[in-house]
Amino acid sequence: MSRNKIFSTDHKTIGIQFLVSSLIFMGLGGLLAMLMRWQLGWPGSALPWMERMAPQGMPGGIMLPEYYNMLFTMHGSIMIFFGVIPLLVGAFGNYLIPLKIGAPDMAFPRLNMLSFWLLPVSAATVLTGFLAEGGAAAAGWTAYPPLSGTQATMGAGQTFWAAGVIVLGFSSILGAINYIATIVNHRAPGMTFHRMPISIWALFTTAILTLLATPVLAAAMILLLLDRAVGTSFFLPAGMIVDGSALAHAGGQPLLWQHLFWFYSHPAVYIMILPAMGFVSDILPTFARKPLFGYKAIAYAAVAIGAVGFLVWAHHMFQSGMNPALGTSFMIATMVVAVPTGVKVFSWLGTLWRGDIRLATPMLHALGFISMFVIGGLTGIFLGSTPVNMYLHDTYFVVGHLHYVLFGGSLFGAFAGITFWYPKMFGRQMNDRLGRIHFWLTFVFFNSVMFPMFALGMSGMPRRIYDYTQYPALAHLTDINRLMSIAAFCLAASQILFAFNFLWSLAKGKPAGQNPWQATTLEWTTSSPPPHGNFAQTPVVHRGPYEYSVPGAARDWTPQTEEPPRGQG
Amino acid sequence: MTTLAQAQDTTTGIPSAKLGMWLFLASEVMFFTGLIGAYIVLRAGMSSWPHLGEELSIPAAAINTFLLLTSSMTMAMGVAAVHRADVKKLRLFLALTILLGSAFLGVKGWEYSVKFAHGHFPGTAIFWDCYFMLTGFHGLHVLGGVIANLWILRLTLGQDFSERRGHLVEISGLYWHFVDLVWIFLFPLLYLI
Ligand code: HEM
Ligand SMILES: [Cu+2]
Numbered sequence: 001m002s003r004n005k006i007f008s009t010d011h012k013t014i015g016i017q018f019l020v021s022s023l024i025f026m027g028l029g030g031l032l033a034m035l036m037r038w039q040l041g042w043p044g045s046a047l048p049w050m051e052r053m054a055p056q057g058m059p060g061g062i063m064l065p066e067y068y069n070m071l072f073t074m075h076g077s078i079m080i081f082f083g084v085i086p087l088l089v090g091a092f093g094n095y096l097i098p099l100k101i102g103a104p105d106m107a108f109p110r111l112n113m114l115s116f117w118l119l120p121v122s123a124a125t126v127l128t129g130f131l132a133e134g135g136a137a138a139a140g141w142t143a144y145p146p147l148s149g150t151q152a153t154m155g156a157g158q159t160f161w162a163a164g165v166i167v168l169g170f171s172s173i174l175g176a177i178n179y180i181a182t183i184v185n186h187r188a189p190g191m192t193f194h195r196m197p198i199s200i201w202a203l204f205t206t207a208i209l210t211l212l213a214t215p216v217l218a219a220a221m222i223l224l225l226l227d228r229a230v231g232t233s234f235f236l237p238a239g240m241i242v243d244g245s246a247l248a249h250a251g252g253q254p255l256l257w258q259h260l261f262w263f264y265s266h267p268a269v270y271i272m273i274l275p276a277m278g279f280v281s282d283i284l285p286t287f288a289r290k291p292l293f294g295y296k297a298i299a300y301a302a303v304a305i306g307a308v309g310f311l312v313w314a315h316h317m318f319q320s321g322m323n324p325a326l327g328t329s330f331m332i333a334t335m336v337v338a339v340p341t342g343v344k345v346f347s348w349l350g351t352l353w354r355g356d357i358r359l360a361t362p363m364l365h366a367l368g369f370i371s372m373f374v375i376g377g378l379t380g381i382f383l384g385s386t387p388v389n390m391y392l393h394d395t396y397f398v399v400g401h402l403h404y405v406l407f408g409g410s411l412f413g414a415f416a417g418i419t420f421w422y423p424k425m426f427g428r429q430m431n432d433r434l435g436r437i438h439f440w441l442t443f444v445f446f447n448s449v450m451f452p453m454f455a456l457g458m459s460g461m462p463r464r465i466y467d468y469t470q471y472p473a474l475a476h477l478t479d480i481n482r483l484m485s486i487a488a489f490c491l492a493a494s495q496i497l498f499a500f501n502f503l504w505s506l507a508k509g510k511p512a513g514q515n516p517w518q519a520t521t522l523e524w525t526t527s528s529p530p531p532h533g534n535f536a537q538t539p540v541v542h543r544g545p546y547e548y549s550v551p552g553a554a555r556d557w558t559p560q561t562e563e564p565p566r567g568q569g
Numbered sequence: 570m571t572t573l574a575q576a577q578d579t580t581t582g583i584p585s586a587k588l589g590m591w592l593f594l595a596s597e598v599m600f601f602t603g604l605i606g607a608y609i610v611l612r613a614g615m616s617s618w619p620h621l622g623e624e625l626s627i628p629a630a631a632i633n634t635f636l637l638l639t640s641s642m643t644m645a646m647g648v649a650a651v652h653r654a655d656v657k658k659l660r661l662f663l664a665l666t667i668l669l670g671s672a673f674l675g676v677k678g679w680e681y682s683v684k685f686a687h688g689h690f691p692g693t694a695i696f697w698d699c700y701f702m703l704t705g706f707h708g709l710h711v712l713g714g715v716i717a718n719l720w721i722l723r724l725t726l727g728q729d730f731s732e733r734r735g736h737l738v739e740i741s742g743l744y745w746h747f748v749d750l751v752w753i754f755l756f757p758l759l760y761l762i
Pocket of ligand 2 (some may be wrong): 113266269313315316
């Protein structure tokens with residue numbers, strides 16, 4: 001029994017396993033960020049108790065520059081690879097796909113279990129770096145060679161990092177195969193593609209991106225590992241001198257890594273945002289009691305974003321020295337992404353227009369998502385135009401941008417999803433009052449930490465910098481950095497509320513019943529939590545996913561399983 | 570397909586396992602695209618590159634191409650046999666496919682040993698890095714295919730193989746043809762151009 005709970009092939013259990021582990025990893029990544037904020041707010045001040053935790057990195061509690069490099073590297077890697085991706089794709093993909101399309105489980109349940117268990121293996125491999133000589137990886141989450149490519153420039157932690165990311169790539173690919181096969185092949189009768197909830201469209205597109213982009217990252221990581229471990233020179237040019245001695249490498253190209261890495265990692269940013277867009281598209285109609293505005297437009301916009309997302313990767317490389325003509329074409333492709341994105345945003349606003357809006361916790365997070373994502377997306381347009389990028393590249397402006405999309409977008413989307421589907425997952429409601437307090441605290445503190453980053457970037461503060469006060473031109477930025485750090489600590493503390501609400505409601509939450517939000521899609525037609533096999537009988541689908549406030553209907557929500565009245569098609 | 574009794578109820582009518590293999594192959598295509606793309610970029614960045622047959626043995630590679638193409642044919646005949654529920658023929662063709670695949674690996678191993686004897690290893694020059702990387706990953710895939718076919722060959726000893734497990738032959742066949750196809754790209758790219 002207990003063994004079956006842990007090594008389960010049930011997609012719901014696996015989804016919850018992904019959920020819990022990714023939340024724990026996010027907590028860890030958050031703690032690393034707090035250390036960084038300490039250094040940025042009070043450069044060079046001692047944190048005496050940290051000496052025991054990291055005697056080499058923080059002797060006497062004072063942080064060394066190398067340790068700072070390791071912190072931002074591991075923060076970024078943990079948040080992206082073990083936080084956001086497993087949360088949005090692993091947890092929600094697994095939990096929602098079979099339930100929302102009316103399937104008893106995934107197409108390949110055992111592959112699914114393997115896909116989950118590769119996550120802890122991968123994380124353990126990456127985190128082993130902390131114990132290695134010289135500490136964990138410190139070349140940034142982008143791991144640019146030559147810095148990351150030799151033993152002389154980066155210790156064993158970098159090797160563990162690359163190996164762990166490869167393992168995670170396997171997990172992602174297995175998951176993607178499963179998601180696509182399930183959505184294509186295991187839909188309930190009547191569940192046509194055009195009756196699928198937008199979250200399923202989004203997860204479907206995400207799975208295709210994962211399937212096609214991750215193998216390229218795996219290829220790049222393998223070449224990096226070979227450079228490090230076997231002495232090949234795929235990414236290492238001739239003439240490198242480290243610590244006064246020349247390296248034997250020759251013939252490789254550091255830029256090749258950037259192309260391969262971003263060929264994965266730009267699609268990966270859509271892997272990290274499309275699912276959140278999908279959840280929000282499910283949540284808005286439920287809490288505005290209106291059909292989703294522009295259903296097909298949103299569905300195809302997701303596909304379009306996915307497709308164009310493969311053609312923009314080099315907008316991360318405008319300043320890398322690549323051919324400027326190439327830069328212009330990538331700039332144009334980048335601007336094109338804004339079109340389907342804009343279609344989505346306006347459709348969401350159209351959904352809200354004159355709705356009967358209920359500001360429960362999931363809705364607050366969904367509205368938070370939209371507003372924060374717009375800031376993230378617009379600053380992306382700034383960065384995507386080559387002349388502006390020249391000025392802003394590698395400054396805090398980029399850090400602001402990516403946090404508005406990744407925290408403001410992905411994470412608010414995840415909070416919206418968790419608070420929305422929690423009653424289905426655990427059979428109990430989360431406390432709404434606590435939830436709303438958590439939302440407002442997070443919203444306010446998030447903006448207080450991240451918004452000033454745009455100003456810092458425009459003042460010329462570089463990203464990935466250990467002590468900006470060393471530069472006279474930046475020394476006056478201490479006060480604002482200190483304020484940001486205080487806000488960051490408050491932001492972290494506010495998450496305790498969420499953790500408490502999550503755990504407390506497991507035992508003490510109000511029983512949810514089958515359909516607490518009076519929503520229309522299939523997961524709400526079965527018990528909470530659903531039994532093994534999900535549905536007592538295979539559901540039959542008769543209508544689209546967002547039939548709220550249908551004129552003439554008895555209630556303001558019409559489940560997808562409800563048959564049309566007699567006499568009408 | 571109808572002779573294979575695994576007509577699960579799927580929305581599209583395509584068995585999920587087969588769909589899964591196609592999806593897996595899509596990811597494999599991207600994996601080799603990454604590796605081969607890296608090779609092309611690295612080669613384009615060098616001012617000189619060994620000429621036709623200068624460092625590598627074209628006859629050995631040609632023999633290998635022949636072995637692998639033939640093995641694709643025997644694999645296809647194996648698939649045809651399982652459709653006819655002819656387990657005896659299936660075993661024969663699987664065994665032949667395994668044999669030809671192993672012969673390919675044998676020739677490749679011989680080529681490697683000659684290179685090693687001349688002091689060419691991964692890490693000695695970017696040309697050798699690329700050569701060992703591409704042929705190495707392809708070789709590992711061949712090995713994977715041989716092992717899969719061995720496993721299926723063992724399963725054919727069980728009861729009612731064609732009805733219960735016949736679809737495995739088809740899936741393994743898809744993979745085997747893919748591995749063959751990759752070599753069809755690698756042979757000219759590494760040895761001839
Ligand atoms: C309208 C959509 C977007 C546009 C136009 C855009 C554009 C850009 C550009 C041009 C950069 C490079 C800045 C530089 O290094 O100079 C960048 C960086 C980044 N973006 Fe976006 N972006 C968009 C959406 C997103 C989304 C949705 C995410 C994640 C969910 C994301 C995550 C990131 C990350 C992580 C970086 C930093 C990469 C690094 O470490 O160098 N972006 N973005
Ligand atoms: Cu990008």
